[in-house]
Amino acid sequence: MHRTKVTVVEEALDANNTIATANRVDFDRAGVKVINFMSAPGAGKTTLLERVVHELPGVRVGVLEGDVQGSMDADRLASLHVPVTQINTDPSFGGECHLDANMVRSAIPSLPLDQIDLLIVENVGNLVCPAEFRIGEDARVMVCAVTEGEDKPLKYPLMFRTCELVLVNKIDLLPYLEFDLERLLYNIDQVHPDVETVMVSGRTGEGLGEWQEWLARVAAREGAIA
Amino acid sequence: MHRTKVTVVEEALDANNTIATANRVDFDRAGVKVINFMSAPGAGKTTLLERVVHELPGVRVGVLEGDVQGSMDADRLASLHVPVTQINTDPSFGGECHLDANMVRSAIPSLPLDQIDLLIVENVGNLVCPAEFRIGEDARVMVCAVTEGEDKPLKYPLMFRTCELVLVNKIDLLPYLEFDLERLLYNIDQVHPDVETVMVSGRTGEGLGEWQEWLARVAAREGAIA
Numbered sequence: 001m002h003r004t005k006v007t008v009v010e011e012a013l014d015a016n017n018t019i020a021t022a023n024r025v026d027f028d029r030a031g032v033k034v035i036n037f038m039s040a041p042g043a044g045k046t047t048l049l050e051r052v053v054h055e056l057p058g059v060r061v062g063v064l065e066g067d068v069q070g071s072m073d074a075d076r077l078a079s080l081h082v083p084v085t086q087i088n089t090d091p092s093f094g095g096e097c098h099l100d101a102n103m104v105r106s107a108i109p110s111l112p113l114d115q116i117d118l119l120i121v122e123n124v125g126n127l128v129c130p131a132e133f134r135i136g137e138d139a140r141v142m143v144c145a146v147t148e149g150e151d152k153p154l155k156y157p158l159m160f161r162t163c164e165l166v167l168v169n170k171i172d173l174l175p176y177l178e179f180d181l182e183r184l185l186y187n188i189d190q191v192h193p194d195v196e197t198v199m200v201s202g203r204t205g206e207g208l209g210e211w212q213e214w215l216a217r218v219a220a221r222e223g224a225i226a
Numbered sequence: 227m228h229r230t231k232v233t234v235v236e237e238a239l240d241a242n243n244t245i246a247t248a249n250r251v252d253f254d255r256a257g258v259k260v261i262n263f264m265s266a267p268g269a270g271k272t273t274l275l276e277r278v279v280h281e282l283p284g285v286r287v288g289v290l291e292g293d294v295q296g297s298m299d300a301d302r303l304a305s306l307h308v309p310v311t312q313i314n315t316d317p318s319f320g321g322e323c324h325l326d327a328n329m330v331r332s333a334i335p336s337l338p339l340d341q342i343d344l345l346i347v348e349n350v351g352n353l354v355c356p357a358e359f360r361i362g363e364d365a366r367v368m369v370c371a372v373t374e375g376e377d378k379p380l381k382y383p384l385m386f387r388t389c390e391l392v393l394v395n396k397i398d399l400l401p402y403l404e405f406d407l408e409r410l411l412y413n414i415d416q417v418h419p420d421v422e423t424v425m426v427s428g429r430t431g432e433g434l435g436e437w438q439e440w441l442a443r444v445a446a447r448e449g450a451i452a
Contacts, residue, residue: 154296
């Protein structure tokens with residue numbers, strides 16, 4: 001029974017990887033770099049996009065929004081005149097808790113790939129399953145808010161391990177929390193040694209320059225160009 | 227293809243409900259009330275248990291901890307001399323993002339059902355899938371931290387709709403946030419009219435008396451007694 005379940009899961013992930021590779025080919029052909037942007041609900045992903053996407057010098061950004069329901073985040077970003085495409089994961093069941101390669105594939109015809117250099121995919125707010133499904137991205141970034149506690153890397157290690165940048169957000173609240181920033185950074189290092197971290201505040205703007213520069217570097221990476 | 231997927235999901239939920247009913251029978255036979263306790267990662271579930279479980283007058287509490295990995299929360303609660311059982315969801319895949327009825331069933335032989343009146347099941351931190359799987363509970367409670375923003379009920383409506391109590395946590399931070407509490411309560415009411423809400427702070431203790439009284443009322447509900 002258990003073995004059967006594992007086999008089914010492995011087959012599902014194999015199928016996902018095959019589709020992710022097909023997405024990758026399409027993105028490469030268009031010369032678009034792709035970021036899979038993940039966090040727990042309410043960690044501040046959308047705010048951290050709002051604050052930077054319209055002012056990346058020389059980089060045309062598009063956003064793919066993944067949500068169970070609604071288009072609130074897409075509406076927020078569209079008001080910045082950035083091309084935004086919405087995926088809702090709710091048609092089956094109470095809603096899927098993550099984006100997979102096939103959902104992203106279904107959105108590709110709606111994406112203005114010839115008008116952008118960098119596509120940021122805002123995944124469903126969840127620290128478990130989004131880390132398990134490749135979507136054809138170049139890089140994975142996660143947001144970890146200091147309000148969530150120091151223990152999250154130890155409880156959701158795959159998410160921290162699979163990202164190449166961890167944005168530690170809401171640092172403007174540190175004076176008001178019983179929170180040990182050194183302990184969080186130590187725990188991050190335990191599960192993903194030497195991963196890049198940037199301290200940010202979507203509210204005060206602290207650290208956003210560094211986040212912008214990181215995005216610009218990803219957009220400028222060498223890769224297949226059409 | 228899509229239809230097939232929906233059918234598979236419906237069959238999985240049917241199977242889950244069958245097992246949840248079997249759990250329910252076992253809990254009823256032991257005279258134990260069960261609470262399914264859910265939230266996003268870092269909303270404060272464990273702290274809200276730590277603060278109340280050892281001082282519910284006349285109610286013997288046990289806790290079942292669901293985590294992807296580790297036993298950090300179980301260790302915190304065990305130090306309060308409350309019986310705690312740990313389930314880890316990681317054996318298959320990168321980890322399941324929720325508890326289902328079968329995982330809870332597998333833990334029943336380890337639960338001291340004859341020594342407790344109330345079992346609180348702390349689910350995996352996630353606002354999507356935990357709401358979709360019944361485990362044989364009497365009541366569902368969720369924690370929504372004010373640091374997560376006002377929009378969560380609209381983005382994760384099933385979770386809010388399926389709970390009979392919403393604990394609005396971290397209200398000690400309200401002075402330091404750009405957060406509209408009235409807007410959150412309005413949004414909660416939009417997706418689950420008249421659901422009970424209690425404002426709490428795991429840190430300052432505000433509202434914990436009301437949370438305790440609510441738990442005591444659930445423990446005292448009429449139900450099948452052995």
